[in-house]
Amino acid sequence: MSYDHIDVPSDGAPIEVENGALSVPEDPIVPILYGDGIGKEVAPVAESVIGKAAEATGRDIRWMRVYAGESAREIYDANLPDETLDAFREFRIGIKGPLTTPVGAGFRSLNVAIRQSLDLYANVRPTYYINGVPSPVKRPEQMDMVVFRENTEDVYSGIEWEPGSEGSEQVRDFIEEEMGYDDILHEGDIGIGIKPMSEFASKRLVREAIDYALEKDRDTVTLVHKGNIMKYTEGAFRDWGYEVANEEYGDEVITEDTLWEERDGELPEDAVVVNDRIADNMLQQLLINTEHYDVLAMPNLNGDYLSDSSGAQIGGLGIAPGANFGDNRCIAEPVHGSAPKYAGQDKVNPTAIILSGRLMLEYMGWDDAADLVYQAVEKTIEEGQVTFDLYRQIEGGEKLSTSEFGEAVVDNIEAVNE
Numbered sequence: 390m391s392y393d394h395i396d397v398p399s400d401g402a403p404i405e406v407e408n409g410a411l412s413v414p415e416d417p418i419v420p421i422l423y424g425d426g427i428g429k430e431v432a433p434v435a436e437s438v439i440g441k442a443a444e445a446t447g448r449d450i451r452w453m454r455v456y457a458g459e460s461a462r463e464i465y466d467a468n469l470p471d472e473t474l475d476a477f478r479e480f481r482i483g484i485k486g487p488l489t490t491p492v493g494a495g496f497r498s499l500n501v502a503i504r505q506s507l508d509l510y511a512n513v514r515p516t517y518y519i520n521g522v523p524s525p526v527k528r529p530e531q532m533d534m535v536v537f538r539e540n541t542e543d544v545y546s547g548i549e550w551e552p553g554s555e556g557s558e559q560v561r562d563f564i565e566e567e568m569g570y571d572d573i574l575h576e577g578d579i580g581i582g583i584k585p586m587s588e589f590a591s592k593r594l595v596r597e598a599i600d601y602a603l604e605k606d607r608d609t610v611t612l613v614h615k616g617n618i619m620k621y622t623e624g625a626f627r628d629w630g631y632e633v634a635n636e637e638y639g640d641e642v643i644t645e646d647t648l649w650e651e652r653d654g655e656l657p658e659d660a661v662v663v664n665d666r667i668a669d670n671m672l673q674q675l676l677i678n679t680e681h682y683d684v685l686a687m688p689n690l691n692g693d694y695l696s697d698s699s700g701a702q703i704g705g706l707g708i709a710p711g712a713n714f715g716d717n718r719c720i721a722e723p724v725h726g727s728a729p730k731y732a733g734q735d736k737v738n739p740t741a742i743i744l745s746g747r748l749m750l751e752y753m754g755w756d757d758a759a760d761l762v763y764q765a766v767e768k769t770i771e772e773g774q775v776t777f778d779l780y781r782q783i784e785g786g787e788k789l790s791t792s793e794f795g796e797a798v799v800d801n802i803e804a805v806n807e
């Protein structure tokens with residue numbers, strides 16, 4: 390494919406799919422989207438750290454800049470050019486910084502559009518404690534879990550009508566006259582949104598979470614839902630999740646509602662246990678029984694709330710990594726946004742996007758490079774070399790800028806690799 394504004398490196402090779410699996414060359418072309426606000430500062434740091442880890446393990450990533458948001462408006466006069474989506478589609482694996490979304494009015498979220506266009510159906514957010522990181526809870530080291538958040542539907546589907554619009558009045562008429570709910574909607578202007586949740590998308594998300602748990606030797610997969618209230622969406626998500634667990638995995642997966650306490654903390658060996666929790670209970674469970682949870686599978690909105698709050702338990706948004714998985718596709722991106730109030734100050738923490746890059750390396754099958762990234766980040770933080778967000782919570786550290794922190798991690802990749 391040819392591109393108008395994207396320079397495709399001439400000396401690398403694309404990642405391809407062979408016999409249903411990724412085939413990753415030693416010099417892959419990897420798209421990188423810096424993003425808006427602090428994205429422009431943290432993404433280049435991830436580029437140098439991830440590139441260094443690849444080099445230290447005998448490979449060479451050929452980075453390829455692609456554009457969306459502010460950078461795309463400058464080059465293409467568009468928020469999300471087709472060629473950016475084409476490049477992610479063609480090269481399969483990439484990394485992306487945060488993009489700004491206006492609240493209330495303006496364009497739809499570019500992040501959501503990218504995930505939906507590329508069918509990146511699972512937003513994966515590992516939440517684990519790094520030694521040396523200050524935390525607001527007493528035992529942050531008990532948290533070691535991975536959130537699988539459904540990425541393509543739920544209230545994020547974008548099917549909604551503005552208050553007072555012709556659309557919202559038409560939908561109101563349909564709900565009241567055709568569907569018979571004539572006593573529920575209040576008079577006057579009303580905004581209406583639709584919450585679709587399908588068997589197809591729920592099941593593939595839960596399948597992805599169970600496959601991950603089996604591959605990574607995890608013990609449990611917990612389905613998190615609000616099915617007691619939203620019976621036909623979130624309740625159906627839970628039922629479909631159990632169907633996948635019961636029907637597709639034989640002895641490898643057991644479904645069980647028995648509470649951990651009744652099992653006395655014992656889990657059956659070599660099998661993944663699938664259970665479920667109601668979302669509001671889950672938020673307190675993660676504070677009081679943190680160590681009971683392992684892999685979590687949940688609809689889009691629950692997943693967004695829960696991963697931000699659990700991210701805070703292990704050090705905040707500056708630390709929390711993420712990635713979007715599709716079928717043989719992955720775009721890594723931090724949980725945090727573009728933090729406009731800190732943009733342009735070379736100040737914020739690039740750890741979240743660096744550790745997102747670690748996830749990307751694991752997805753490529755480069756576990757040795759991924760481990761180097763983790764060890765180098767941990768060593769840097771343990772040495773007390775941190776950005777302002779962590780510095781203000783620890784004693785005796787050294788406050789580094791975004792770029793200085795990146796340089797320290799790159800140096801530590803060499804140190805831990807010796």
Ligand code: NAD
Pocket residue numbers: 427431486487488489490491500706707708722723724725726727728729730737738739741778
């Ligand atoms: P945000 O994550 O950008 O920032 C919230 C706060 O978190 C910041 O003020 C800061 O205190 C802290 N923070 C975030 N990243 C940090 C870092 N790397 N280091 C240190 N501290 C950090 O959330 P917001 O202010 O609600 O959103 C700003 C914009 O980002 C909005 O337009 C929103 O739509 C967008 N957003 C994009 C994504 C994405 O691209 N995936 C995700 C979330 C929000």
